[in-house]
Amino acid sequence: MRLTDRYVLREFLLALGYCLLAFVLMQVVFDMFQSLRVFLDCGSSTATIVSYYLLILPGAVAEALPPAIFFGLMFALVTMSKNNELNAMRAAGQSLLRSCLTVMVASLLIGAGLFVVKELLVPTSTERAAELIGRQQPALQTDSGMVNEADSFTMSNLTYVNHRDGRKWLFRVFNTKTFSGENVDIQCQTRGQPDQAINAGFAYWADDGHWKFQDVKVIIYPADNTPGGNIVQKLYPKWEDPAINDSPEDMILFSKKEPEYMTVRQVRRYLELHPKEELSKFRVSLQQRYAAPWSCVVACLMAMPLGAGTSRRSALAGVASAMGRLVLYFIVYYLGVKFGKTGRLDPVMAVWLANGIFTLAGMIMMWRMR
Numbered sequence: 001m002r003l004t005d006r007y008v009l010r011e012f013l014l015a016l017g018y019c020l021l022a023f024v025l026m027q028v029v030f031d032m033f034q035s036l037r038v039f040l041d042c043g044s045s046t047a048t049i050v051s052y053y054l055l056i057l058p059g060a061v062a063e064a065l066p067p068a069i070f071f072g073l074m075f076a077l078v079t080m081s082k083n084n085e086l087n088a089m090r091a092a093g094q095s096l097l098r099s100c101l102t103v104m105v106a107s108l109l110i111g112a113g114l115f116v117v118k119e120l121l122v123p124t125s126t127e128r129a130a131e132l133i134g135r136q137q138p139a140l141q142t143d144s145g146m147v148n149e150a151d152s153f154t155m156s157n158l159t160y161v162n163h164r165d166g167r168k169w170l171f172r173v174f175n176t177k178t179f180s181g182e183n184v185d186i187q188c189q190t191r192g193q194p195d196q197a198i199n200a201g202f203a204y205w206a207d208d209g210h211w212k213f214q215d216v217k218v219i220i221y222p223a224d225n226t227p228g229g230n231i232v233q234k235l236y237p238k239w240e241d242p243a244i245n246d247s248p249e250d251m252i253l254f255s256k257k258e259p260e261y262m263t264v265r266q267v268r269r270y271l272e273l274h275p276k277e278e279l280s281k282f283r284v285s286l287q288q289r290y291a292a293p294w295s296c297v298v299a300c301l302m303a304m305p306l307g308a309g310t311s312r313r314s315a316l317a318g319v320a321s322a323m324g325r326l327v328l329y330f331i332v333y334y335l336g337v338k339f340g341k342t343g344r345l346d347p348v349m350a351v352w353l354a355n356g357i358f359t360l361a362g363m364i365m366m367w368r369m370r
Contacts, residue, residue: 004089005102011080012103016072023064028053035133042136055129058121062292065114067326069107070299073100074322077307086308096308097366100300107300111293118289119263127261153177160251164273166190167246171203179205179248184213186244196220200239210245214238259285280347284340287351298355301362302329329358 031053039049077100080086089099158171158181172183186198201215216239220232250269259267259282267286271279306322333354340350 004094004099008076008080008099009102009106011076012073012106015076015079016068019072019075020061020064020068023068024057024060027060027064028056031056038133038136044136048132048136052129052132055125055132058117058125059129062114062118062122065110066292066295066299069110069296070303070326071322073103073107073300073303074307077304081308096304100304103304104297104300107296108293111296114296115289115293118292123261123263123266130261155252155255158251158255160246160255162246162273165246166192166195167244169246169251174251176248176252194221198239198244205248206240208242210240210242212238212240264289280343281341283347284337284350287340287347288337291351291355294355294359298329298358298362301366302326302358305362305365305368325358329354332357 035052036049039052077086086096086099090096153176155174155176156172158169158174160169161167162169166189168187168189170185171181174181181203182201184198184200184203186200188195188197197219198213199217199219200213203211203213206212214237216236218234218236218239220234222230250273253262253266254270254273259270262270262285264286267282267289271282271286302325303322306325333351336345336350336353339345340347345353
C-alpha cells in the first residue's frame, strides 16, 4: 500500500468515525422523544432504560453507515482539496479514482460487515427492544397473542399456516420454552381439499423431530370429498404422525410476520412455506438485505466527485449539493420500497432502482472529472 493510500484511508476513517457517531446519536435522541416517556411513566429502572438503548444501537449503526460513508469521504476530500493535496496527487500522475481506491475497497468491506450486522445482530436486538418496551405497558397485548405479562413464555391463540404442506394450526395456549401447547386444532388439506382434522388436548415437540399428541380426536374426510361421504372419527389417548413435523421455531417466528425480526435465512424459509400468499414486504425485505452492502459503495461513488470538486466553488454550495443528492437518493429509495411492498413494483426493481441510478450517476461524474 502506498503512502498516499494510507493517508487517504486514514483521513476517511477518521471522518467516518465522527459522522457515524453523529448520525447514531441523532437516531438515539430522536427515539428518546418517543420511548423515554413510556419508560418514565411506567417507573422503569435505569438498567432497563440503558438496556433498551443498547439494544437499538445495532440497528442505528446499520442505518447510519451509508450516509456516514458519504459525508465522511466528502469531508475528507474537501479538506485535502482545500490543502491542495489532491492537486499534488494529480500532478504526480495519480487520478482521483486511484487516490480513492483504498477507500473504495474499505467501503466494500464495510458493506460486507453491514450485511453481517444486519443478519446476526439487528433482527434479534430489534425484536428484544420491541419486547422490552412492550413489557413496560400495564398489559402486554400483541397480534401474536401474548397475554400473560408474568409469564413471558406463554402465548395464546397462536396460529400458523404451512401452505407448502397444507396444514393450518391453532394453539389456544402455547409455551415457547417447552414447545408444548393445549387445545390444539390442525386442519390438513391435499390439493386444496380437506383431508383430515386433528383436535388434541395437549401436544408437544418430541426430540425425534415431530409432534406428539394426547387426548386426540382425528377426523378423516372422504378422499373424493363427495357430498354425503363417510366421515370417520377416531379417538386416541396418544397419537403421533411423523409427517407432522412443522418446526416450533417457525411457528413462533412466523406468527409475528414482521420481516425486520428475521434473518435472511428465516425470510427465505417463510417465502418457501407461504408461496401462495401475497408477501411483497418479505420479498422487498430480502432484497433490502442484499442491497445494503452495495449502498456503501454507492455512497463512496457519489462522494468522491462532490468532495474533490467542492474547492472550485463555495463550501456552502458544496454542502447544499451533497445534501440535495442524498435526499434525492433516499426519496427514490423509499418510494421504490413503498411501491414494492404494495405490489406495484417488482421487489428487485423496487429496492435496486436507487442503487442503480446513483451508481451510474457517480460513474458519470467520476468520468467527467478525469
